[in-house]
Amino acid sequence: MRFSSRIEMESRPGFDGACISTRENYGWIIGDHALPRINWVSCQLQRKQGRCNRNHGYGFLARLKGDQAKEGYIGGDCCVKYFKGHSSFASDRARARPIPCR
Numbered sequence: 001m002r003f004s005s006r007i008e009m010e011s012r013p014g015f016d017g018a019c020i021s022t023r024e025n026y027g028w029i030i031g032d033h034a035l036p037r038i039n040w041v042s043c044q045l046q047r048k049q050g051r052c053n054r055n056h057g058y059g060f061l062a063r064l065k066g067d068q069a070k071e072g073y074i075g076g077d078c079c080v081k082y083f084k085g086h087s088s089f090a091s092d093r094a095r096a097r098p099i100p101c102r
Contacts, residue, residue, distance in 0.1 A: 001031030014071040022046045027063040029092040043075035
């Protein structure tokens with residue numbers, strides 16, 4: 001699925017702007033997005049020092065594992081750095097493939 005707006009993603013029932021994505025709680029990619037700068041979103045990936053929060057225009061909306069089926073953003077720049085070697089994410093990304101991650 002390809003999303004063309006922030007509203008489209010954030011209006012989904014499972015979207016949670018406060019959730020934190022990790023390698024361990026990653027479920028699968030719902031879809032990708034490539035947004036104009038005015039609509040960039042904050043990456044919700046957990047890093048060593050806390051949530052990334054870096055704004056990005058391209059990346060993925062991901063479903064997290066667990067009972068609550070939360071969805072959150074994973075930035076395009078973070079996908080390679082933090083999910084390198086994660087085979088499930090790599091195959092999901094190949095199917096979604098918006099703009100290549102750097």
